[in-house]
Amino acid sequence: GAGVSQTPSNKVTEKGKYVELRCDPISGHTALYWYRQSLGQGPEFLIYFQGTGAADDSGLPNDRFFAVRPEGSVSTLKIQRTERGDSAVYLCASSSAVGGDTQYFGPGTRLTVL
Amino acid sequence: QQQVKQSPQSLIVQKGGIPIINCAYENTAFDYFPWYQQFPGKGPALLIAIRPDVSEKKEGRFTISFNKSAKQFSLHIMDSQPGDSATYFCAARGGAGNQFYFGTGTSLTVIP
Known part of the structure; x- marks a missing residue:
């Protein structure tokens, strides 16, 4: 079946605007992770879901960032009052179970805040 | 704080050469060490991975060497x-959700 998909692939917004980034995990995968990758850096953990609940959101940088997964499948990362420092590639990964050995990554959404 | x-x-190598990339960690609770190619x-796509109870793992042309005592x-x-x-x-995998902590790449x- 299809891998992890993310939309949009690119998002350009202005400082102060609100954005939503979507992740469609591999069908049947219960664990879903969001990472942020800045230029020249490795992915940095933001939040993970087991089913519908956010089991660990310790990586979210501040309260402008929020993520949901209402039906335990698709997830949306929401960023309020965007700042230029939020510019990065936002990666989503899914795994068949929390702690599953393999996390399958999507292609990412490149967010640019002008 | 960089965990890994x-x-x-x-790194630049000639075709046929053997590039070596090194990583170090501090948290002894980490239990799984993958390498990703991007x-x-x-x-990132999983390339090869190892657990800390194994000192070496080989898959095709890719080999991981693991030194638990040196982390x-x-x-x-x-x-x-x-x-x-x-x-x-x-x-390296760890944390409440077993999330991955990545190196800087x-x-x-x-070169052909």
Whole structure:
């Protein structure tokens, strides 16, 4: 079946605007992770879901960032009052179970805040 | 605080050479150490992984060497090819959600 998909692939917004980034995990995968990758850096953990609940959101940088997964499948990362420092590639990964050995990554959404 | 430290930042080798990328970690609770390969515009893809009870793992041209006492592990690419040119990330699994902590990446260029 299809891998992890993310939309949009690119998002350009202005400082102060609100954005939503979507992740469609591999069908049947219960664990879903969001990472942020800045230029020249490795992915940095933001939040993970087991089913519908956010089991660990310790990586979210501040309260402008929020993520949901209402039906335990698709997830949306929401960023309020965007700042230029939020510019990065936002990666989503899914795994068949929390702690599953393999996390399958999507292609990412490149967010640019002008 | 960087949980996993990776070096070198970049590496250039001739075709057929054996690039080696090194990583070090501090948290002894980490229980799984994957290497990911990333091409421009793509998400990271799992290349090979090892658990701390094993000192070496080989899959095709890729080998991980693991030194538990030194808390270090490395990736060796045998007979490197131009198609191996990519960014490589080491990672370690831990934390409440068993999330991955990534190194800062190594940009590998294999010259034909």
